[in-house]
Amino acid sequence: MQPKLKSKVRCTDREVGEVTRVIVDPLSREVSHIVVGRNGAGVPERQIPASTIEAVTDDTVELRAPSSELNQFPVFRRDEYVTIHEVEIAHLEDHLHVQPGEVLVPLPELERNVKRRTFFTNLTHAIGALIALPLVYPVLRYVMKPMYAPFDNRWLKIGNVNRIKADDVGVQFKFKKTVKEAFMPEAEVDKNVWVLKASPPVLEEVYKSKDMEFRDHTGGVIWTNKRDVPYVAYSGKCPHLGCGYKWRNVPKLGRQIFLCPCHLSIYDASGKVLDGPAPRPLDPVPIRVATNGDIEIIDVEYKAGTKVQTRIV
Ligand code: FES
Incomplete structure (x- = not known):
C-alpha cells in the first residue's frame, strides 16, 4: 500500500505529524519519499525516504525511526520539485495509488539552475532581436508613421x-x-x-x-x-x-x-x-x-x- 496524503505519521515512540506530500521517483515510478509536516508552528517539513517506512495502513504511516532522529532527515525544499501535473512522464499516474493532492517529482538538475538557463534564454532573444532589427525597423516606421503624422493645418x-x-x-x-x-x-x-x-x-x-x-x-x-x-x-x-x-x-x-x-x-x-x-x-x-x-x-x-x-x- 502506498502512503496516503494526510495520513498520520508515527515514529516508534509517538505520533509526529502527517504526510503533507508524496515524492515519486520518475524512473522507477515508485514513491521515493514522504514529506512529513510536523506538529507545531514553524517546525520545518522533513523529507523521509520510503526505506524508513515500516508499515502503511489506511490512515497511518509507521516509521522505523524514533522521533528523536527525525531531525537528521533533510528539510523539504518545495522549489526543487514540481507536481506530476507540470511534467509529462508517461504512465506515471498508472503506478500511483496516492489520492490527488501534492504529489511531486524532483525538478531535473538543469531546470534548477534557473539563473543560468534564463541568462542563455535572454541572450538568445537579444541576439535574435539584433538580427531582426534592420529588417523590422523600416516596416515599423512605415506602419507607425500615419499615427504620428502632424495635423493638417492648411x-x-x-x-x-x-x-x-x-x-x-x-x-x-x-x-x-x-x-x-x-x-x-x-x-x-x-x-x-x-x-x-x-x-x-x-x-x-x-x-x-x-x-x-x-x-x-x-x-x-x-x-x-x-x-x-x-x-x-x-x-x-x-x-x-x-x-x-x-x-x-x-x-x-x-x-x-x-x-x-x-x-x-x-x-x-x-x-x-x-x-x-x-x-x-x-x-x-x-x-x-x-x-x-x-x-x-x-x-x-x-x-x-x-x-x-x-x-x-
Ligand atoms: S450624432 Fe448624435 S446627436 Fe448628433
Missing part, C-alpha cells in the same frame, strides 16, 4: 461672406478636401462647415470674452480666432457622434437652431447645447475673412462623444 477657401444675408443665421459652406488616410491613396472628400455672422450677444456666448486659440499636434498655437471678428465657423460634424447637422427654423420654439437628426441634439446659434445627448457645444474652427470677403478655414476636427475637445485632424 487654410482652405470655402466661399464668400456675401452668401450670408442676416446675423445669427447658420449658412452651410461645402468644400472639397484632399485627404490621405493612413495607407490609402489620396482622395478628395466632401466636407462642410457652418458659418454665421454673429451678433454681439452670440459672439460673447461663443468666446466668453476670450480669444480662441487653436493648436497643432505639438501644442503650439497655429491660429487665434479674435473675439471681435463676427464671423464664426463650426465644424460640420456633431460633437455627439459626428453626424452632419442642419440649420432649422422651429416654429414651435419660435427660433432657429442647429438640429442633428441622428439623436436629436439641438444647439443655438452660439453652438450651445439646448437639448439632446451632445456632450459639448459645437466645435468652432479657425476662420479668417479676407478684405474681399473670401472665407478661409482650417478643417480642425475633434473626437466625437467627449466633453473635452481632443483634436484628431
Whole structure:
C-alpha cells in the first residue's frame, strides 16, 4: 500500500505529524519519499525516504525511526520539485495509488539552475532581436508613421461672406478636401462647415470674452480666432457622434437652431447645447475673412462623444 496524503505519521515512540506530500521517483515510478509536516508552528517539513517506512495502513504511516532522529532527515525544499501535473512522464499516474493532492517529482538538475538557463534564454532573444532589427525597423516606421503624422493645418477657401444675408443665421459652406488616410491613396472628400455672422450677444456666448486659440499636434498655437471678428465657423460634424447637422427654423420654439437628426441634439446659434445627448457645444474652427470677403478655414476636427475637445485632424 502506498502512503496516503494526510495520513498520520508515527515514529516508534509517538505520533509526529502527517504526510503533507508524496515524492515519486520518475524512473522507477515508485514513491521515493514522504514529506512529513510536523506538529507545531514553524517546525520545518522533513523529507523521509520510503526505506524508513515500516508499515502503511489506511490512515497511518509507521516509521522505523524514533522521533528523536527525525531531525537528521533533510528539510523539504518545495522549489526543487514540481507536481506530476507540470511534467509529462508517461504512465506515471498508472503506478500511483496516492489520492490527488501534492504529489511531486524532483525538478531535473538543469531546470534548477534557473539563473543560468534564463541568462542563455535572454541572450538568445537579444541576439535574435539584433538580427531582426534592420529588417523590422523600416516596416515599423512605415506602419507607425500615419499615427504620428502632424495635423493638417492648411487654410482652405470655402466661399464668400456675401452668401450670408442676416446675423445669427447658420449658412452651410461645402468644400472639397484632399485627404490621405493612413495607407490609402489620396482622395478628395466632401466636407462642410457652418458659418454665421454673429451678433454681439452670440459672439460673447461663443468666446466668453476670450480669444480662441487653436493648436497643432505639438501644442503650439497655429491660429487665434479674435473675439471681435463676427464671423464664426463650426465644424460640420456633431460633437455627439459626428453626424452632419442642419440649420432649422422651429416654429414651435419660435427660433432657429442647429438640429442633428441622428439623436436629436439641438444647439443655438452660439453652438450651445439646448437639448439632446451632445456632450459639448459645437466645435468652432479657425476662420479668417479676407478684405474681399473670401472665407478661409482650417478643417480642425475633434473626437466625437467627449466633453473635452481632443483634436484628431
Ligand atoms: S450624432 Fe448628433 S446627436 Fe448624435
